[in-house]
Amino acid sequence: MADRKIGDVILDxxxxxxxxxxxxxxxDISFDVREHEVRAIIGPNGAGKSSMxxxxxxxxxxxxxxxxxxxxxxxxxxxxxxxxxxxxxTFQNLALFKGMSVLDNIMTGxxxxxxxxxxxxxxxxxxxxxxxxxxxxxxxxxxxFLEIQAHRKTPVGxxxxxxxxxxxxxxALAMEPKLLLLDEPMAGMNxxxxxxxxxxxxxxxxxxGTTIVLxxxxxxxxxxxxxxxxxxxYGKKIGDGTPGEVRSNSDVISAYLGTSH
Numbered sequence: 001m002a003d004r005k006i007g008d009v010i011l012d013x014x015x016x017x018x019x020x021x022x023x024x025x026x027x028d029i030s031f032d033v034r035e036h037e038v039r040a041i042i043g044p045n046g047a048g049k050s051s052m053x054x055x056x057x058x059x060x061x062x063x064x065x066x067x068x069x070x071x072x073x074x075x076x077x078x079x080x081x082x083x084x085x086x087x088x089x090t091f092q093n094l095a096l097f098k099g100m101s102v103l104d105n106i107m108t109g110x111x112x113x114x115x116x117x118x119x120x121x122x123x124x125x126x127x128x129x130x131x132x133x134x135x136x137x138x139x140x141x142x143x144x145f146l147e148i149q150a151h152r153k154t155p156v157g158x159x160x161x162x163x164x165x166x167x168x169x170x171x172a173l174a175m176e177p178k179l180l181l182l183d184e185p186m187a188g189m190n191x192x193x194x195x196x197x198x199x200x201x202x203x204x205x206x207x208x209g210t211t212i213v214l215x216x217x218x219x220x221x222x223x224x225x226x227x228x229x230x231x232x233x234y235g236k237k238i239g240d241g242t243p244g245e246v247r248s249n250s251d252v253i254s255a256y257l258g259t260s261h
Contacts, residue, residue: 005036006034006035006036006037006227007034007035007036008034008035009032009033009034009035010033010034010035010069010070010178010179010211011032011033011056011067011068011069011070011179011211011213012032012033012067012068013029013030013031013032013033013052013055013056013065013067014030014065014066014067014068015028015029015030015064015065015066016028016029016030016052016055016062016064016065016066016067017029017062017063017064017065018048018051018055018060018062018063018235019063024235025048025051025235026048026051026052026055026062026232026235027235027236028064028065028236028237029048029052029065029232029235029236029237030065030237031230031237031240033179033211033213034211034227034228035211036205036209036211037211037212037227037228038201038202038205038212038214038225038226038227039211039212039213039214039226039227039228039229039230040213040214040215040216040222040225040226040228040229040230041053041213041214041215041229041230041231041232042215042216042217042219042222042229042230042231042232042246043231043232043233043238043255044233044255044256046234047232047233047234047235048232048234048235049215049232050092050183050215051235052232053089053181053183053213053215055067056082056087056181056213057079057082057087057089057181058076058077058078058079058080058081058082059079061075061076062075062076069085069087069179070085070178072085083175086176086177086178086179087177087178087179087180087181088109088172088173088175088177088179088180088181089172089180089181089182089183090165090168090169090171090172090180090181090182090183090185091168091183092183092184092187092215094164094165094168095168096156096164096167096168096171097156098155098156098157099155099156099157100155100156101152101153101154101155101156102143102148102151102152102153102154102156102159102167102170103136103139103140103143103152103153105156105167105170105171106139106142106143106167106170106171106173106174107135107136107139107174108171108174109139109170109171109172109173109174109175110135110138110139110174110175138174138176139170139174140152142170142173142174143170145173145203145207146166146167146169146170146173146200148163148166148167148170151163161188161189161193162189162190162192162193162196162197165185165186165189165193165197166196166197166200169182169185169197169200169204173204173208173210177210178210178211179210179211179212179213180204180210180211180212180213181213181214182201182212182213182214182215182216183214183215184215184216184217185197185201185214185216186198186216186218186221187217194218194221198221198224198225201214201225202225214226219256222243223243223247226243227242228240228241228242228243229241229242229243229246231246231249231251231252231255233251233255238251238252238255239251239252
């Protein structure tokens, strides 16, 4: 991983606070993400990790703070704006179309890039047909990349969980994101599936040049694949640095061992 060139800051999260009624989900959180890095957000259950991703991709509007994405600063963005600016996301609970094939699920990730209208797409004539063929070519490359060629026509609901997670990753990749948000990409996986997913995440980072922000519970995985790690606990930031720095941070150790509360 050392030969990868980490670039300048592309995402800067500044002083984000988020409340639901009287409950503080996030309090004054700041961190940044550099181009081409794998940036992990970790913390015990209820630490505010998913809330943080939801602020970045426009699902939640924080009451305080701002997010700067490639030089443009926003108090709040909506999810479509976020997608158009090159941020894609996978979800903890798979939001796949279970009855549709692997190929068709990944094709849904191309919708933002389609120029023809729905009527043209429906009759698949002329420009729409040419466009669909071009998009399908991109999707076939992603299917090859994720090594799921044997399942291209299989309804996603019939696949084992680890492969469904791979399809979810494929759909996000089909959006050609500059920044990919992964919400617990390895939750519920066995050791072998986790190893596969680690490899694909690093390959996406390396071959596609995609910057990755991931939430993950498996500390071993995080320490292996991340360039930098930010640690949340009860909605506050308690650590930020390289895996080595975070591993030896006394606040982080006590949060994970449960001695700080």
